[in-house]
Amino acid sequence: MDGVLAVRLIVGGNVARRRAARGISVATLAAESGCSARTIHGVVCGAVGVGVRKLTGIARPLGCVLTTLFDEEDDLQVIPPPHASSSTWCVCSGATSSR
Numbered sequence: 001m002d003g004v005l006a007v008r009l010i011v012g013g014n015v016a017r018r019r020a021a022r023g024i025s026v027a028t029l030a031a032e033s034g035c036s037a038r039t040i041h042g043v044v045c046g047a048v049g050v051g052v053r054k055l056t057g058i059a060r061p062l063g064c065v066l067t068t069l070f071d072e073e074d075d076l077q078v079i080p081p082p083h084a085s086s087s088t089w090c091v092c093s094g095a096t097s098s099r
Contacts, residue, residue, distance in 0.1 A: 008046035008049060011043065035050075
């Protein structure tokens with residue numbers, strides 16, 4: 001796997017897990033981070049690379065710092081909130097992770 005894609009998938013997986021743990025939608029994360037929902041979806045899928053400024057903006061509403069998003073061993077254990085619906089989960093096709 002390409003190194004850049006591997007890093008994007010790590011970041012995307014951490015964003016998805018932390019968003020789910022906080023029980024916030026993609027739209028809410030987008031609004032609170034100053035990014036579009038399309039950008040958030042692209043980050044989660046590993047399809048979009050964004051800069052430090054945008055990733056810092058995404059990390060803030062997730063309750064973490066920028067470097068946490070790059071942590072391959074993010075120890076956050078996610079239990080989906082009971083009110084989670086299919087509209088709060090991002091499903092990505094074509095991108096898989098070996099984690």
